[in-house]
Amino acid sequence: MHETIALCFGEVLQNAGPGVKQVVDRFLTKAGISELDISTRFGDVERVVTGVFGAGGKIMIVSTLSKVCDEYSLSLNVSYATSLHDRLEQLKERILVEKLVPKHYRRAVETTTFEDKAGTHAPWTD
Secondary structure (H helix, E strand, O other): OHHHHHHHHHHHHHHHOHHHHHHHHHHHHHOOOOHHHOOOOHHHHHHHHHHHHOHHHHHHHHHHHHHHHHHOOOOOOHHHOOOHHHHHHHHHHHHHHHOOOOHHHHHHOOHHHHEOOOOOEOHHHO
16 A cells, blocks of 8 residues: 555656656655655655645645545545545555555456466356
């Protein structure tokens, strides 16, 4: 789950452009936040990004949450929480409780392993 959140944040930064990514990386490094810490220190990440970019930073955070929700097939609906950080915490709890698997992982699993060489399907797929 932590790597998925970091992956989604990275995608948002990549879509924003190389200049924005460099600035955000520099400010996160100054704040002592590594890529591995993004999900555990999301409140700090939100503060840094909105401090640098203002409303644009808030859009980056919402976009990150939106991508995370898309990965786990959840709805974003930020009205359930008092802050974006709180909403991420709620999402993390739901992901853990429901044992959800992100789409990027499901796409990576090779489905051909469920078939034998003769082309017959696994017995549970009938």
